Amino acid sequence: MNCCSRHIGAAQTCFGWMSKRYERRYRRKGLDDNQLQLVRELESMGLDGLTLLEVGCGVGVLHQTLLEKGALTAIGIDLAPRMLQLAESRAKEHKLEQRTQYRLGDFVEMSESLDTVDVTVLDKVVCCYPAPKELIRATLDCTSRVIALTYPRKHLLGEICNKIWNFGFWLFRSDFRSFIHEPRLVQESVEAGGFKRAFAHDSLMWHTQVYVAG
Numbered sequence: 001m002n003c004c005s006r007h008i009g010a011a012q013t014c015f016g017w018m019s020k021r022y023e024r025r026y027r028r029k030g031l032d033d034n035q036l037q038l039v040r041e042l043e044s045m046g047l048d049g050l051t052l053l054e055v056g057c058g059v060g061v062l063h064q065t066l067l068e069k070g071a072l073t074a075i076g077i078d079l080a081p082r083m084l085q086l087a088e089s090r091a092k093e094h095k096l097e098q099r100t101q102y103r104l105g106d107f108v109e110m111s112e113s114l115d116t117v118d119v120t121v122l123d124k125v126v127c128c129y130p131a132p133k134e135l136i137r138a139t140l141d142c143t144s145r146v147i148a149l150t151y152p153r154k155h156l157l158g159e160i161c162n163k164i165w166n167f168g169f170w171l172f173r174s175d176f177r178s179f180i181h182e183p184r185l186v187q188e189s190v191e192a193g194g195f196k197r198a199f200a201h202d203s204l205m206w207h208t209q210v211y212v213a214g
């Protein structure tokens, strides 16, 4: 059992419930602005033939889009079985099943068993994990070229929204909590692994950043 086992169990249940909502939103609206930005940046760096890992991949839309833009293969990891079922059926629907693999579980726990990939994407997942340094360390261990992230900005509005979310989880008797980690801690942890920031954009609520191996 690691530091976060109780939290991980609660996250699994919570995101299982939310999986249909994620799918419906993507079908209605497509990628959100931060995801579009990541796709544009990664595409402009050149995706052809690269191997991808998406941590907390949800219903799979982001890495499947990157595959359609030229990446070779993708591994999607998520805690919630229902998210991965939807990701797999979407991969089939888009004829990507030969180029995708899905793994169920806590990425930090399974990272040692993964092969190194060229690009790792963590889209809105840093805020789901209580120990950001461990998450980033596991990411560095698996990634040779590019790390792309979106994670929440730490400001008053963000803190208020996060407290409301967490109050909602408490009301529903869930042990899941979302976190606004210190952005400098996230950045320094990635840079300590020998990566340099190549792209950064801040929207009202989110940092979107791409780091390349130096």
Ligand SMILES: C[S@@+](CC[C@H](N)C(=O)[O-])C[C@H]1O[C@@H](n2cnc3c(N)ncnc32)[C@H](O)[C@@H]1O
Residues within 6 Å of the ligand: 011, 012, 015, 022, 055, 056, 057, 058, 059, 077, 078, 079, 080, 083, 105, 106, 107, 108, 122, 123, 124, 125, 128, 129
């Ligand atoms: C906020 S959702 C974002 C999903 C997707 N990236 C998106 O933006 O649509 C976070 C996802 O990360 C998954 N997750 C959280 N912590 C994880 C961990 N330690 N290992 C693997 N998946 C994790 C959750 O199950 C959930 O599906």
